[in-house]
Amino acid sequence: MNSADSPLAPTSVPARPPAAFRRLVWGAVGLGLWWFAYGQLGALARWLTYGVAGLSSASRLGSAVEFFIYEVPKVLMLLTLVVFGVGIIRSFFTPERTRRILSGRRESAGSVLAALLGVVTPFCSCSAVPLFIGFVTTGVPLGVTFSFLISAPMVNEVALVLLFGLFGWKVAAIYLGTGLAIVIVAGWVLGRLRLESQIEEWVYATKTGAAGVEEALTWADRIDRGAEAVRDIVGRVWPFVLLGIAVGAGIHGYVPENFMASIMGRGAWWSVPLAVLIGVPMYSNAAGIIPIVQALLGKGAALGTVLAFMMSVIALSLPEAIILRRVLKPRLIWAFFGIVALGIMFVGFLFNALL
Amino acid sequence: MKKLQILGSGCPKCQALAQNTEAAAKALGIPYKLEKVTEVSAIMGFGVLSTPALVVDGMVKSQGRLLTPDQIRPLLG
Numbered sequence: 001m002n003s004a005d006s007p008l009a010p011t012s013v014p015a016r017p018p019a020a021f022r023r024l025v026w027g028a029v030g031l032g033l034w035w036f037a038y039g040q041l042g043a044l045a046r047w048l049t050y051g052v053a054g055l056s057s058a059s060r061l062g063s064a065v066e067f068f069i070y071e072v073p074k075v076l077m078l079l080t081l082v083v084f085g086v087g088i089i090r091s092f093f094t095p096e097r098t099r100r101i102l103s104g105r106r107e108s109a110g111s112v113l114a115a116l117l118g119v120v121t122p123f124c125s126c127s128a129v130p131l132f133i134g135f136v137t138t139g140v141p142l143g144v145t146f147s148f149l150i151s152a153p154m155v156n157e158v159a160l161v162l163l164f165g166l167f168g169w170k171v172a173a174i175y176l177g178t179g180l181a182i183v184i185v186a187g188w189v190l191g192r193l194r195l196e197s198q199i200e201e202w203v204y205a206t207k208t209g210a211a212g213v214e215e216a217l218t219w220a221d222r223i224d225r226g227a228e229a230v231r232d233i234v235g236r237v238w239p240f241v242l243l244g245i246a247v248g249a250g251i252h253g254y255v256p257e258n259f260m261a262s263i264m265g266r267g268a269w270w271s272v273p274l275a276v277l278i279g280v281p282m283y284s285n286a287a288g289i290i291p292i293v294q295a296l297l298g299k300g301a302a303l304g305t306v307l308a309f310m311m312s313v314i315a316l317s318l319p320e321a322i323i324l325r326r327v328l329k330p331r332l333i334w335a336f337f338g339i340v341a342l343g344i345m346f347v348g349f350l351f352n353a354l355l
Numbered sequence: 356m357k358k359l360q361i362l363g364s365g366c367p368k369c370q371a372l373a374q375n376t377e378a379a380a381k382a383l384g385i386p387y388k389l390e391k392v393t394e395v396s397a398i399m400g401f402g403v404l405s406t407p408a409l410v411v412d413g414m415v416k417s418q419g420r421l422l423t424p425d426q427i428r429p430l431l432g
């Protein structure tokens with residue numbers, strides 16, 4: 001707690017502007033510094049690699065080192081800014097509020113809403129079970145609940161930042177658009193299949209208590225939430241960013257051009273289902289996998305195949321299936337994973353055919 | 356005697372919240388009894404959707420957040 005925010009702070013000192021105003025000024029100064037430093041990263045990386053370390057710009061080691069020195073601070077800076085912003089946005093959306101919005105919705109409109117709310121509602125995979133029970137026992141349709149559960153991991157801010165930073169805004173937008181489409185359609189299809197009998201019986205017998213009191217947050221609280229999100233998320237993923245970019249840098253420097261073309265190229269139709277098949281049981285967060293995948297794209301892998309691999313790694317995982325097994329019978333888990341995997345394959349084929 | 360309950364399935368965040376809560380209670384010097392609630396049906400009984408959650412004397416004080424000892428102290432008073 002900042003003592004300056006307290007109403008008991010002395011008001012007789014005229015020189016001190018209000019705390020909110022000072023925060024705003026500091027925020028603007030910080031953003032300006034961020035922007036300036038971000039613009040210098042390319043020159044800094046070149047200077048460190050070729051000037052200070054004296055590597056040749058034509059050498060493999062040189063291009064790998066420059067890539068690493070440039071991409072690591074760039075991605076971490078983007079991540080910090082975006083996670084901070086998303087942390088503030090998420091302070092407006094609690095799971096309780098999302099449930100109230102979704103309960104009693106028709107499946108069609110509900111799935112679209114759930115997919116969008118999945119992006120902005122704070123959600124940790126260890127809360128998946130209480131969340132699932134809380135949703136289905138209070139009248140949120142099963143398909144809508146699934147849309148929400150798939151959306152949160154598939155379209156997360158860490159994945160979007162890495163895609164934007166490493167691939168550019170077009171690929172990030174394609175990922176966001178097709179990801180949401182898969183989430184909406186998969187939720188709708190699962191709702192149509194009438195699989196309510198495939199939920200473990202004890203789920204419906206669970207008594208859900210009244211929701212706790214909603215906190216009234218001030219802007220200072222919301223900014224604190226943003227900082228909390230940065231500490232939590234950036235603090236957790238930075239080693240993966242480092243590792244992923246290091247492997248990516250190695251691929252950039254040492255793997256020959258077109259090496260991936262025959263395995264993950266557009267000509268190999270089987271590469272899309274294979275990428276999904278390998279990707280589903282793999283469990284890595286977006287931060288580790290995206291830099292590696294980006295490096296493969298530069299070596300002749302097709303975008304559709306790469307997207308399919310990334311989505312299946314990020315959205316579907318074995319630990320997730322094990323957690324969900326506590327509330328879902330195996331048939332429903334198979335249906336859930338199968339439908340999402342089919343959607344991802346469709347996206348893969350679509351982009352390989354279009355681009 | 357304050358009754359402190361940590362709701363959560365035992366994920367790393369829940370463990371950390373339990374430690375921070377204990378630290379806050381010790382710093383305040385109040386008598387307390389800490390209990391970890393891991394059973395899903397018991398967690399649902401509190402109406403909690405996101406874990407970890409902190410319950411003080413039966414009242415849900417916070418959910419879905421890993422609070423620091425400084426943030427927990429006012430909740431115990």
